[in-house]
Amino acid sequence: MPTDTSALDLILRADPALVGIVRLSLLVSLSAVVLAALIGIPLGALIALTRFPGRNGAIVLLNALMGLPPVVVGLLVYLMLSRSGPLGSWGILFTPQAMIIAQSILVMPIVAALARQTIEDLWEEYRDELAALNVGPVRRIFTLIYDARFSLLTALLAGFGRAAAEVGAVIIVGGNIDGFTRTMTTAIALETSKGDLPLAIGLGMVLISLVIVVNALAWGARRASERYAG
Amino acid sequence: MLTRRILIALTAAAFIAGAPAFAQDKSIVVSSTTSTQDSGLFGHLLPLFKKKTGIDVKVVSQGTGQALDTGRRGDADVVFVHARGQEEKFVADGFGVKRYPVMYNDFVLIGPKSDPAGVKGTKDIVAALKTIKSKNAAFISRGDKSGTHSAELNLWKVAGIDIAADKGPWYKEIGQGMGAALNTASASNAYVLADRGTWLSFKNRGELDIVVEGDNRLFNQYGVILVNPAKHANVKKSEGQAFIDWIVSPEGQKAIADYKINGQQLFFPNATAQGV
Amino acid sequence: MRAPSSDLPLMLEDVSILAREVTILDKITLKIAAGEPTILVGPNGSGKTTLLRAAMGLIAPTRGRVTWGGREEVPPARRSIVFQRPAMLMRSATGNLTYALAAARVPRAERKARADELLDLVGLAGRGDRPARRMSGGEQQRLALARALAKDPDILLLDEPTASLDPAAIKALEDIIRNVAARGIKVVMSTHNLGEARRLAGEIVLLHRGRIVETGDAQSFFTQPKTEDARRFVAGELLV
Numbered sequence A: 001m002p003t004d005t006s007a008l009d010l011i012l013r014a015d016p017a018l019v020g021i022v023r024l025s026l027l028v029s030l031s032a033v034v035l036a037a038l039i040g041i042p043l044g045a046l047i048a049l050t051r052f053p054g055r056n057g058a059i060v061l062l063n064a065l066m067g068l069p070p071v072v073v074g075l076l077v078y079l080m081l082s083r084s085g086p087l088g089s090w091g092i093l094f095t096p097q098a099m100i101i102a103q104s105i106l107v108m109p110i111v112a113a114l115a116r117q118t119i120e121d122l123w124e125e126y127r128d129e130l131a132a133l134n135v136g137p138v139r140r141i142f143t144l145i146y147d148a149r150f151s152l153l154t155a156l157l158a159g160f161g162r163a164a165a166e167v168g169a170v171i172i173v174g175g176n177i178d179g180f181t182r183t184m185t186t187a188i189a190l191e192t193s194k195g196d197l198p199l200a201i202g203l204g205m206v207l208i209s210l211v212i213v214v215n216a217l218a219w220g221a222r223r224a225s226e227r228y229a230g
Numbered sequence B: 001m002l003t004r005r006i007l008i009a010l011t012a013a014a015f016i017a018g019a020p021a022f023a024q025d026k027s028i029v030v031s032s033t034t035s036t037q038d039s040g041l042f043g044h045l046l047p048l049f050k051k052k053t054g055i056d057v058k059v060v061s062q063g064t065g066q067a068l069d070t071g072r073r074g075d076a077d078v079v080f081v082h083a084r085g086q087e088e089k090f091v092a093d094g095f096g097v098k099r100y101p102v103m104y105n106d107f108v109l110i111g112p113k114s115d116p117a118g119v120k121g122t123k124d125i126v127a128a129l130k131t132i133k134s135k136n137a138a139f140i141s142r143g144d145k146s147g148t149h150s151a152e153l154n155l156w157k158v159a160g161i162d163i164a165a166d167k168g169p170w171y172k173e174i175g176q177g178m179g180a181a182l183n184t185a186s187a188s189n190a191y192v193l194a195d196r197g198t199w200l201s202f203k204n205r206g207e208l209d210i211v212v213e214g215d216n217r218l219f220n221q222y223g224v225i226l227v228n229p230a231k232h233a234n235v236k237k238s239e240g241q242a243f244i245d246w247i248v249s250p251e252g253q254k255a256i257a258d259y260k261i262n263g264q265q266l267f268f269p270n271a272t273a274q275g276v
Numbered sequence C: 001m002r003a004p005s006s007d008l009p010l011m012l013e014d015v016s017i018l019a020r021e022v023t024i025l026d027k028i029t030l031k032i033a034a035g036e037p038t039i040l041v042g043p044n045g046s047g048k049t050t051l052l053r054a055a056m057g058l059i060a061p062t063r064g065r066v067t068w069g070g071r072e073e074v075p076p077a078r079r080s081i082v083f084q085r086p087a088m089l090m091r092s093a094t095g096n097l098t099y100a101l102a103a104a105r106v107p108r109a110e111r112k113a114r115a116d117e118l119l120d121l122v123g124l125a126g127r128g129d130r131p132a133r134r135m136s137g138g139e140q141q142r143l144a145l146a147r148a149l150a151k152d153p154d155i156l157l158l159d160e161p162t163a164s165l166d167p168a169a170i171k172a173l174e175d176i177i178r179n180v181a182a183r184g185i186k187v188v189m190s191t192h193n194l195g196e197a198r199r200l201a202g203e204i205v206l207l208h209r210g211r212i213v214e215t216g217d218a219q220s221f222f223t224q225p226k227t228e229d230a231r232r233f234v235a236g237e238l239l240v
């Protein structure tokens, strides 16, 4: 670990440890968002378009899960993936894969809940038109997802922001192993505890920039959707 | 349709790209304590071991209690901690194969330079703690069941103080690691018991300094244990044992002695001794 | 002249529709055959929209039946509707049309050219790139008409299509409707504009409180109404 260097120095010199940490954070959080999208969007669409007993309960639950505390998710995934847990044979505790799973569980409810809301609102509006255009059920789902694309993108970006910024889940299931499962947030926690503030601040600056970029993208998505939405 | 296909391709790519990049074929997981990790010792030892054997060591650092629990659950191959009683129980319960003493370091009492309790200069840790208690001087406890925490509790007991019953607002348990405890002490000008390694590598000292050191009762023995493959078949027995064999070998012991911060040796190898 | 599986004639046989115990349509029997446009008139809330939706197959009658070309439960492949408040998809004007063309199984290669023809037909040529939901009310109404024509229907149901149009646009739309009718498409349209009804109608259907009060050709409906209600409606005195 570098000593006596300023935070900005570390960033400008593209310190390899710092670059590796940023790369892993992005890889883990992006993969988690992709996984959450693959599950959350169809799930949201399904709940939006079907009626079944307990549906209102499912919606309330989904909305509540959006606020899942990361440490709780981390603990649950830890217990599942531990060698003594039901999925222990996978042997992926303390690996990036475990972190991806934990973060996708954190992000999935956000994606599913927002997808459900957007698709249901859109469906309310489109229902008669699509029926009149003789659109079948499969094409209907793809139409709704496509037309909700900007809102869904916003949801995915929100999910990415949550994943990239959380520390509770990844530190438990990843173990914060140097060069292997150390992300920006866990490194910040560690370096702060070691009193090594420059590296912590450097990573914090990268993380804040990332959050700003994500929000700029979300804003762009909103602008694009305003162009199409009346 | 197209977006979906791209998404699927991306996930697959993430997992495929992720897996080989991270999965070294020869690697072990060592669960250890935050103090060992924070002191920077592993950063010094592991490259030497890797060069010699090609084995990658992944260190998960937790409090001693949690580190032993990680081993108990079979999530680590080796545990490397400092709480002799708990370690011996770990082996006796069949979770570990054998405990090897490795090295010791010592605890130091850290406090504000202004020394509000007036304990600076004494070598007697027990007397110092009694004075802090009688003057209600601010004291930060790890409170996280770590090796350092149990050492602190033990010293209170030796001082004849039932800290669980006698603690007042002056005594704060933060339930976090060594670094966090030092940060808290630094921010609130409090006394805190720390291991010397973490203290030496700690950078955010503020007004803190060592006030008591050198008492025999402040020595802290580290042990290393292979998790029992008979309990958890996934334990990488030969690689884990290779790590233990190396660290207690003359070569490993020398590497420990060679680790210095600002010219100060942090850990004192004593693998051949019976341990403190 | 059309395919044998035509949706014509469209028959409503003793159709009643109830919503929460309230009768919205009451024992409607109506045969809609090829020919001049059929115009639905009647005060607000008399059931015009409901009748058109039943004719489209969007709501099932509580009692009675609706048939298309003698068959029940025919998917809406050969009939179209323009709603009173059409919903535009979140795409460009052209995107809305190519979507409807795709739903009508028009081969991909032909869609762009067909969409341009349709835009041209409703007087929106050159505005295809605009986001449909950002267009004016009148433009959306015309785009909805173009979209309804994408599947080349046997029957075109129009629910007050000129309600938000300026006088010139009304004239243009009436021309399009005549044009469409001349191509052999059966137009069924509701309107509150009696002048328009008179100009377009072959047949007039007067609805009041969910019942058909009077049907007849436009000429005699306006000059010699057979019922007292029809006379009062033409005079502007009939209320729900």
Ligand SMILES: Nc1ncnc2c1ncn2[C@@H]1O[C@H](COP(=O)(O)OP(=O)(O)OP(=O)(O)O)[C@@H](O)[C@H]1O
Pocket (backbone or CB within 6 Å): C019, C020, C022, C024, C042, C043, C044, C045, C046, C047, C048, C049, C050, C051, C084
């Ligand atoms: N789903 C429903 N539930 C309850 N009442 C309904 C429902 N749909 C329609 N109605 C009622 O049925 C009556 C007929 O409605 P409809 O929309 O067919 O009238 P309309 O002739 O098209 O009127 P307007 O000229 O105002 O468009 C109205 O009184 C309306 O409130």
Ligand SMILES: [Mg+2]
Pocket (backbone or CB within 6 Å): C048, C049, C050, C084, C159
């Ligand atoms: Mg109406």
